[in-house]
Amino acid sequence: MISVVIPTFNRAKKVRRAIESVKNQTFKADEIIVVDDGSTDETLKILEKIKDIKVIYQQNLGVSEARNRGIKEAKGEWIAFLDSDDWWFEDKLLKQIKFHKENPDILISQTDEIWIKNGIQINKAKRFRKKLQGYIFKPSLNMCHISPSAVMIHRKVFEDVGVFDPSLPACEDYDLWLRISKKYFIGLIDEPLIAKTGGHEDQLSMKYWGMDRFRIKAMLKHINDPKVKDLVKKEIEKKCKILINGAKKRGNIEIEKEYSNLLKQITNQNFYL
Numbered sequence: 001m002i003s004v005v006i007p008t009f010n011r012a013k014k015v016r017r018a019i020e021s022v023k024n025q026t027f028k029a030d031e032i033i034v035v036d037d038g039s040t041d042e043t044l045k046i047l048e049k050i051k052d053i054k055v056i057y058q059q060n061l062g063v064s065e066a067r068n069r070g071i072k073e074a075k076g077e078w079i080a081f082l083d084s085d086d087w088w089f090e091d092k093l094l095k096q097i098k099f100h101k102e103n104p105d106i107l108i109s110q111t112d113e114i115w116i117k118n119g120i121q122i123n124k125a126k127r128f129r130k131k132l133q134g135y136i137f138k139p140s141l142n143m144c145h146i147s148p149s150a151v152m153i154h155r156k157v158f159e160d161v162g163v164f165d166p167s168l169p170a171c172e173d174y175d176l177w178l179r180i181s182k183k184y185f186i187g188l189i190d191e192p193l194i195a196k197t198g199g200h201e202d203q204l205s206m207k208y209w210g211m212d213r214f215r216i217k218a219m220l221k222h223i224n225d226p227k228v229k230d231l232v233k234k235e236i237e238k239k240c241k242i243l244i245n246g247a248k249k250r251g252n253i254e255i256e257k258e259y260s261n262l263l264k265q266i267t268n269q270n271f272y273l
Contacts, residue, residue, distance in 0.1 A: 005070030027094035064164035109187030175218035
């Protein structure tokens with residue numbers, strides 16, 4: 001059984017397209033759960049008119065809480081996510097479920113994607129052009145290599161590593177992918193089966209300066225794991241230096257001091273949380 005979870009917030013002009021892309025799949029999902037995270041526009045009115053979906057309304061708690069609510073309510077053993085500004089191509093679920101039937105030991109996979117910015121397809125940045133497969137914890141420390149809209153995950157994985165961290169206002173997916181990729185092989189359907197949009201103001205990456213702040217918080221969860229500690233420390237040091245330089249340029253003394261202190265701690269071999 002496959003459950004699709006679509007979190008949304010003030011996406012009245014886009015959410016129908018996302019839902020219809022799920023409904024139009026050649027392999028049908030067993031349920032579509034749309035979690036409205038306290039929209040103040042016409043989103044909820046639009047959702048109420050769409051048949052054969054389960055709509056959950058909650059106060060505005062953020063995308064992590066919205067996805068987690070969807071996971072909690074989902075009945076399927078497999079859960080796929082779709083951001084409400086993205087959409088799937090019609091064979092996405094068919095090819096992904098086929099992959100898992102052929103590889104029953106792999107409990108998480110993603111597909112490749114195309115990028116749309118301001119309504120126009122663009123070339124992906126060089127560092128994103130090749131999606132990764134395998135045990136990808138090390139390269140995932142630098143940046144996110146998994147797209148939420150492309151992923152399908154077996155429920156067992158959430159039961160093992162947990163769900164999205166609502167304390168992170170951004171990079172919540174980066175945090176979860178680190179916890180998963182440290183333990184699980186990431187499968188790949190090496191074919192673009194989703195359209196990922198960007199360039200609009202409501203994206204979290206557009207809202208927050210210094211996204212590495214949240215990545216560091218995610219990495220600190222692994223700092224005392226002897227298997228990955230050295231890798232994690234090296235990447236935290238790198239990101240601290242980036243934040244310190246950025247804070248200096250902006251005259252942000254508090255941020256500069258905070259990450260200078262963390263950098264000193266993290267380079268101390270006796271550093272423990």
